[in-house]
Amino acid sequence: MNNNVDILLAVIFVVPLILGYFNKFDSLNAKRGLWGFEKNVILILAGIICLFCVDKGLIINNVMEFLSSFSALKNVSYGYPKVFFLLSFFIVFTAIYYVLKGILYAINSLIMFPFLNGVESFSKTRGNAVKGLIGSLFSIPNAIIYVIIASLVINLGLKYWPSNLPKLDVNKSAIYKIVENGVINPVYESSFISQLPRILNNSLKIKVVELDKNSQNVDSQSINKANPYRIVYYNGVTLDQGIKSNSSINALARSLAQSRSSDREKAQAIYNWIGNNITYDDNKANLVLNGGNVTDSGAIPAFSERKGICFDYACLYVAMCRSDNLKVRLITGKGFNGYEWVGHAWNQVYLADEKVWINVDSTFYKAGNYFDSRKFDRDHKAEEISGEW
Structure with missing residues (x-):
């Protein structure tokens, strides 16, 4: 020895x-x-x-x-x-x-x-x-x-x-x-x-770009309709780019809804699928946190790579809900990770048969029930409805 x-x-x-x-x-x-x-x-x-x-x-x-x-x-x-x-x-x-x-x-x-x-x-x-x-x-x-x-x-x-x-x-x-x-x-x-639940990082980086009103380079597909000269980027992409869907996402969302009769059942089936199949991407969260350049954000990257951060989860939820004709919002604000409030994104979905908007956070899926939960307001602070479809 x-x-x-x-x-x-x-x-x-x-x-x-x-x-x-x-x-x-x-x-x-x-x-x-x-x-x-x-x-x-x-x-x-x-x-x-x-x-x-x-x-x-x-x-x-x-x-x-x-x-x-x-x-x-x-x-x-x-x-x-x-x-x-x-x-x-x-x-x-x-x-x-x-x-x-x-x-x-x-x-x-x-x-x-x-x-x-x-x-x-x-x-x-x-x-x-x-x-x-x-x-x-x-x-x-x-x-x-x-x-x-x-x-x-x-x-x-x-x-x-x-x-x-x-x-x-x-x-x-x-x-x-x-x-x-x-x-x-x-x-x-x-x-x-x-x-064990991963600590939610400050993984939502919002950047607002004000265009010159005389500018001829205005992309009508990626601007705020209320202010055509104001572009908002979420983790490197616009909201329209983030919620963009494809045939695979649409097909899956429709298959999940086939056997469900109520809007609540459809919305929860989407929530469960995302929570069970998308993994939180710590490396991407750290990149955003440290000011790195992120461009692969949104529904399609999250779906194809089976991983993402809060904005990706929320965008995928929007894309899948739209495929099932469910009215949906993307909410930005603060989420409590057990230690501090950090930038976060989640969703609200409208249940037409119940005439009510409910909160949904598929990013928090593994930390408990965050589908129309009574505890939602305890660790979420909504600041803005970033989009509604």
Whole structure:
């Protein structure tokens, strides 16, 4: 074992075993150690469950709705949305943590603590060597946890390791590779992690160009009809270019509507299809955020590439609704990503048989129900109806 990472991880693993041997087995210390270990586990588990709740729009949304029913907290929800979200998250996290803690305590009282008492009774009839070995044996779970934590720290540290310092050679570390392949990679590559909601970036860039009224180069297909000398670009394209459709989009939209009788069913079928089949494009969002030149925006690029950002989602929804003769709007404003309000685009669709406009946000599809949802106004601030068809 000549690799420095192997040596480090081996020491981290062995030290608890040595301490366990010399401290001998004691049921009281074992109970304290077990309970401390379990509390750390349920702390992490409560956090994962809370993230799952955020992802699926469960529990936390209900808590936020309940809290906002109080006038004092309703003002907080609108004035300080980050604080309100964190408050709701903390309440749910605390409740889950104490429920899990109660379940584990009951299991310990009925099974684990009596078992540890039995182990202590057995060790008392044996010599110090046996007591030490039992102490080392019960230290193994903590030793494994310490190695996993150290490996995670190393994994994260490699991304931010100063370039002027010698790097840790993890590729030659057998122990690190075992942890990486057995724990780190399965967690990072798990379906749960991959389905966690991505933080909405400030991915809507609007640019207004005022033309010279004497200009002869006015494109009537890409101008604001109310002001023929004012062109608005959304992520590099005009609205008319963004909502442009093609035969494939039209055919799909019509096939989705065939078995639906009401406007609500048709509109929701389109919402579900986009939410399930279009992936949020983080690279494109970062390009927009950093002022990069984006020209492949709108319904057709989103449909053909099966990915896009909020404006692309909204344009595709417009194109598909128009194919089914549903009146639809593209709304621009602000969306709350859990941390801050950022530029965002979504839709409203008119249900003629119900005589009502409803809000729809297919970009937020994986974060919960955003089709005519009561919670819509909590994380959306409409600023303008950019287009209506």
